[in-house]
Amino acid sequence: MAFAISGGRVNDAYKPTGAVSTSLRLTDTATVAYQDLWKTQPHIRTVVSFLARNVAQLGLHTYRRVSDLDRERVTDHPLAQLLAQPNPYTTPYRFTEALVSDLAIYDNAILLKVKLPEQPMALLRLDPARVTPTGTNPFVPTGYLLGKQSFKPEDIIHFRGYSPVDARWGMSPMETLRNLLSEEHQATLYREQLWRNGARISGYLQRPADAPSWTSPAKERFRSQWQAQYSGDGSRPGGTPILEDGMTYVPAATSPRDAQYIESRKLTREEVTAAYHVPLPLVGILDHATYSNIVEQHKMLYQDCLGPYLQMIQQELALQLMPDFPDSDDLYIEFNLSEKLRGSFEEQAAQLQTAVGSPWMTRNEARARVNLPQVDGGDELVTPLNVTAGGQASPTDSAPPPIEAGSARALRAVEG
Template sequence: MGLLSFIGRQFTLRDRDFWTWFGGNPSWTGKSVTPESVMQIATALACIRLTATTVSTLPPHVYRERPDGSRERLPNHPLAVLLSQSPNADQTPAEFLEGMVGCMMLFGNAYALKTSSTGQVRALTLLRPDLMTVKRDRETYALTYEYSDPRGREVYQPEEIWHLRAFGLGGDLGLSAVEYGRQAFGLAMATDEAAARTFSNGMRPGGFFKSDKELTPAQREQARQTLIKPMQGAENSGRIGILEGQFSWQEVSMPLKDAELLASRGLHIQEICRLMGNIPPVLIGHTGEGVTHFGTGIESLIRAWLTVGLGPLLGRIEQSASRALVSRADRGKVWCEFARDGLLQADSEARAKLYASAAQNGWRTRNEIRALENLPALEGGDALTAQSNLVPLDRLGTIVTATTTQEHQQEIRQ
């Protein structure tokens, strides 16, 4: 967020966003923690990108409850078209959902402006959370959304905004992981900076040149030009210098092994993964001691993340979309739901077991299973089938007998 973003916007001494832009959220390391600085941490960027892209590639479906209690998919419903085909004139559905999830993970809140027609939402325009202020009137307690950008200031009513909140404590806003996890992010930035400065200095620790005699200002400047500057920087690594005039070198920094700099950088990867939704570090390319990229252990970690990390996030988005995007006439009858079967696309064994169970136990037809694999329907594939090894004992063999009788009668006719 740049300073130009605040042009034309009205502020007060209590406007937290404005003052945070200048000083950021303070941390014990002295680093200013802002959404932009957090995005420059490789681990945080990887976590946000992984979660946002995973959610955005799951197809959202719209369902309606039938009188018998079952549900019916509505592929042509305006909400289904909006979420799966064209959320607005500029973005694809994946790009829009990536933006919403990314904003929610960074700021704790994501906003989209609704464009409605005949009672149905026809378009969703992503708004920047850093330019949005949520207020309640002191007298009426009515909620309003004030959006300020260089073009001006707009006030929206709750029915005009899709407000997607992150984990919260029941207030009007979700909690920002950047704000409440600023100590971990500040430590990560300080550790990365320390490592970068060490490498920029040619992996040499800092220290002092000591002289047995007091130097004049001219001698100090001469020593700086002849001793200090030629030996600094990674480009001067390996150079050999000469100490004369009773100079000696005194090291003052701890060696990298003693400071355990690399171990500290590994620790902040785990901390950020916890803050960003219990993401297993291996999913963003970080393997700890005794952990590899392959094997059943990693598959268990992925399933655990899909259950305790991504699953609750999908449920939060589904409930929010069903509440904010479904028309009043359809509310309670129509809802939005992600096709979680897409999470099994990378696990062929689990997908095969699921399909076999569905076909053999009669809760999905073979054509429904083929549709999930983008295969054409087959004749006779719309019938529900089940194995006959669990039929009652008094009916055991009746199907075979009937089939055998029909075949025998056909042979007689021939």
Template structure:
């Protein structure tokens, strides 16, 4: 994320930079020296203050145990599962184009005296072209094949294990979702979700993924951006406006309301409300 450069005034715009175009030039003091953004063979350098470490670029990254400068993307962590999911889709497409089974085999029968059993090169090429032109692909699915004398069609089918590409896709989809912190129950995979665990999964998504990510972004913005507008400012969000958290919040309110060991002002302070006169005594 980069601000529109104007050192005399607070920034008026923020731009999201493509991570693959950003290069970090390390400095000698173990902090970035320059953020270099390259596009169309043109490089734009954003220097980093040696004393404060501040720059016009805000680098938000996830933890990477293998690199000191660049974060580890969830896509990179789930790369194998993504490849498996794509390959399962390609397998599915290829199977559909072939009628969900191999074409089978055309066997040349031998004569009773043992002669025959093979085709000439010309016969082989003609038969191959005939099959490709008239009997392959989804358009020709189900069309009966006409065989000449001495040729026999042998059906070839896949085992149920080989055909289980759907479960392979579902397994890969679960791994990809977990890499991004999304409960697999929200993917709509048959058998994974009921009404009760779907509600719990939505709550888990907010509490364990969305809100921590939001807190991380706001924390960085409060350190990097808001001081440019004033020292007494703080960026925050309205947690009470999140619908999925309302039921849990109502249970907390009811618990605090019925707490006989807390004074009225202690209860109000727990919810960010100002104290009231005479509210410091237990009722």
């Protein structure tokens, strides 16, 4: 099969938009940057931090494929050493946490390959809000611009999500949450103004039409006294209103119940969580949570929720970083996911005991788990007498052997 269409013809016909969004317009007068939304919107920060922290605690290991059935972990290869220490200033945990946070906030994460005096090769995080892709290729950037500094694609590791607008740059999930975040922004402003005014009920004063003429000094005096009495903080606000000239106070505020403030906050929290594909009970939304479904959703977390993030990071590092190292043809990178899916110690112990049919840990290994010193003879595996080859399946299975039918009848006859 032949490929007849050249890439140049596609590039000429399909130009990138060149529009890179780093902020969200919430109102006609308020445009907020993505990083400021993370800083000010508690639901955004809760979900983003949840994703980043759970991925960061997984170790990113390097393996060599020996055969189809065998592999070995590699620790002395330059690639493994780089992942173990991305740069002299950042731990692997903080490095991965920042990477996943950028993906969750911007749908883009950018790493710069650099050489430092302390390290022949290092990876530094670049803020996606300050980086702009350049070039006319509609599929990949031909350069990256940071301020006045331009970088080549081979100097950058670019993690990006999907965007129907520009294939070169991901689109933040916050764009989808624009309306909800706008409502939350307005509700926060309302609540802030309410408490700034002493949380008093809003309204207006109605003065009778036949009231005496109100001079400007008298009007200003009354206004100043009213504000000092019923707004702000201190000891005076909250007293009983004193009205003049037959005035009446007309409430004109919407109560939190009428505004469904609690329901809207709850809806925002759930919609933000759903937009990031996180199970609701795992971020504290326990309306329909039970012990059993929380346990199952915790298992699903590293399969359906974090699995795509892990796979993206592994494949992008294999594509954009691994070719820079020699002797890397049979290497691959993988998160140590098995540590999170093994279950509790009791579950692991029961599974291993059932699998091997006998004890699987020495006394010294057990003492090391509780930080106790070794003892003489503690390196021998103690096997109970009731566990032999072809005998009992478990050292905890101490039931007597079954009685045959003839022996059972004889025993009943003796007892009778």
